[in-house]
Amino acid sequence: MKFYVLCFLLLLACMYPSLAQGSYENCCLRYGNEPNRKVKRKVVRFRIQETDGGCNIPAVVFTFRKKSLCADPKKAWVQELMKRLK
Incomplete structure (x- = not known):
């Protein structure tokens, strides 16, 4: 039982950095x-992209069908x- 708990905690610890990076x-x-x-x-x-939450520059992101442009x-x-567009 302890082995399964340890494996589960190890799995969570490995997943946490990848979730934060996304x-x-x-x-x-x-x-x-x-x-x-x-x-x-x-x-x-x-x-509109604000500078809070990890983004470094303020920007307006225009979206086309499959692409986007930062301005x-x-x-x-x-x-x-x-x-x-409004």
């Missing part, structure tokens, strides 16, 4: 360049595109 996978690490007008029309939605929220083109 929270960083959706953060933008840098800003992309401004896309052309044709690409801007294909934006489906956006989300600087201070740029004029980013603010215009956000207004258009």
Whole structure:
């Protein structure tokens, strides 16, 4: 019985770091360049990334069908595109 408890605790200890590490996978690490007008029309939605919770930079993440683009929220083109999508 003690052996099973020890194995279970060891398994939990190994899983804990991998669960904590998963929270960083959706953060933008840098800003992309401004896309052309044709690409801007294909934006489906956006989300705002805050600097809390492990993400290092504030960003607006524009989502296309299969890709995403991280942008600087201070740029004029980013603010215009956000207004258009609201």
